[in-house]
Amino acid sequence: MDRIMAAITYNRICELGSLSAAARSLGISRPMVSRYLDEMEKWAGSRLIHRSTRRLTLTPAGEKTLEKTRQLALLSQGIEGEATGVTPSGTLRIACAHFTATHLLNPIIPEFLSRYPALRIEVDINNHPVSLVGERIDLAIRITNVPEPGTIARHLGTCRSVLCASPGYLARAGVPTTLDELAQHNCLHYSRFSGQSWTFRDGAKGEVSVAVNGNFSAGISSLLCEMATADVGLAMVPDIEARAGLESGRLVRVLPELEPQPLGIYGLYQSRDHQHAALGLFLDAVKGYLAAKDVR
Numbered sequence: 137m138d139r140i141m142a143a144i145t146y147n148r149i150c151e152l153g154s155l156s157a158a159a160r161s162l163g164i165s166r167p168m169v170s171r172y173l174d175e176m177e178k179w180a181g182s183r184l185i186h187r188s189t190r191r192l193t194l195t196p197a198g199e200k201t202l203e204k205t206r207q208l209a210l211l212s213q214g215i216e217g218e219a220t221g222v223t224p225s226g227t228l229r230i231a232c233a234h235f236t237a238t239h240l241l242n243p244i245i246p247e248f249l250s251r252y253p254a255l256r257i258e259v260d261i262n263n264h265p266v267s268l269v270g271e272r273i274d275l276a277i278r279i280t281n282v283p284e285p286g287t288i289a290r291h292l293g294t295c296r297s298v299l300c301a302s303p304g305y306l307a308r309a310g311v312p313t314t315l316d317e318l319a320q321h322n323c324l325h326y327s328r329f330s331g332q333s334w335t336f337r338d339g340a341k342g343e344v345s346v347a348v349n350g351n352f353s354a355g356i357s358s359l360l361c362e363m364a365t366a367d368v369g370l371a372m373v374p375d376i377e378a379r380a381g382l383e384s385g386r387l388v389r390v391l392p393e394l395e396p397q398p399l400g401i402y403g404l405y406q407s408r409d410h411q412h413a414a415l416g417l418f419l420d421a422v423k424g425y426l427a428a429k430d431v432r
Contacts, residue, residue: 139175139179141172142172142173142175142176143176143206144162145158145162145169145173146172146173146176146201146205147202147206148162149173149192150192150194150198150202150272153192154192155173155192156169173185176201176205180197180201182195182197182201183195183197183198184197184198184201184202185198202272203406224252224254224412224414224417225252225254225255225413226254226255226256226412226414227256227257228255228256228258228275228412229258229260229274229275230257230258230259230260230273230274230275230276231259231260231262232259232262232276233261233263233278233356234263234355235279235356235357235358235374236277237259239376240401240422240425241422243425244422244425245257248417248418252414252417255414260273263355263356268287268404268406274405274412274415275403275418275419276403277292277401277402277404277422278404279374279399279401279402280399280402281399281400283400283404284404287404287405287406288404288405288407289402289403289404290402290405290419291401292401292402292403292419292423292426293401293422293423293426293427294398294399294401295374295399295400296374296395296398297373297374297397297399298372298373298374298375298378298382298389298396299370299371299372299389299390299391299394300364300370300371300373300378300382301364301369301387302364302365302387303385304367305322305364305367305370306388306390309322309369312390313391314391315336315344315346315391315394318348318370319346319348319349321350321369321370322370323349323350323369323372324350324360324364324371325350325360325371326353326354326357326360327354327355332347332349333348334346334348334396336391336395336397337394337396337397344394350370351368351369352369357373357377358377360373361377361378361387364378364387365381370390372396401426403422
């Protein structure tokens with residue numbers, strides 16, 4: 137049997153989670169999909185997928201084989217694309233946080249899909265590092281100054297934050313005038329961090345960190361911003377998240393002479409070779425949007 141077609145079929149089974157869905161997607165029969173899967177397992181010399189009535193799960197050998205067959209399929213598509221000039225197709229899987237999906241991806245995905253109608257995009261919303269291979273992710277976009285090890289990290293832009301609170305909270309609790317006074321305030325923070333500290337750039341002292349504490353934490357910046365607007369406490373959130381509140385007066389900047397530490401926006405992927413045909417194009421689109429809109 138055609139091993140490249142077997143690899144493509146195996147990838148589609150893993151993408152869609154069922155043999156029947158893969159058959160419909162590829163326009164072939166369900167028995168033919170089973171034959172291609174059997175061929176892949178013979179080729180790999182091991183069972184690749186655990187089958188149950190509810191779902192398919194990859195075995196450890198299946199995960200390793202998936203990484204290789206994806207490279208084989210993409211290489212095949214790349215050769216075909218060079219010869220025929222076809223546009224990117226298939227499924228591009230992206231992992232990112234809620235803020236990133238809302239403010240960085242939502243504005244560009246409609247036009248990107250319109251430009252490449254044969255492409256399908258899946259976005260997995262999470263705030264934690266992911267296994268690009270194990271979870272079959274083509275691209276992870278993270279806002280951090282320490283990109284996840286074992287990946288290739290392309291810098292796309294910079295995320296700047298603002299320390300803010302509502303006028304009502306400041307009227308009740310007082311306006312902090314120094315970093316040390318933050319210890320006396322209810323500081324709303326991200327729940328995924330165990331030890332809480334906020335870092336600022338001080339023109340005279342360089343980078344300065346201060347421990348903070350509060351009675352509310354959340355994994356998404358929009359919720360922290362909403363709690364700050366509701367007079368709960370101080371929040372350090374991306375500038376773009378707080379912009380509407382700042383412009384309307386529902387939020388005000390706190391310690392405006394100090395700049396919260398900027399964070400890098402990175403696109404993380406597994407390999408420069410045999411990557412999805414749409415990956416580089418999508419990264420270019422994100423980088424271009426950030427540069428044009430000065431998203432911060």
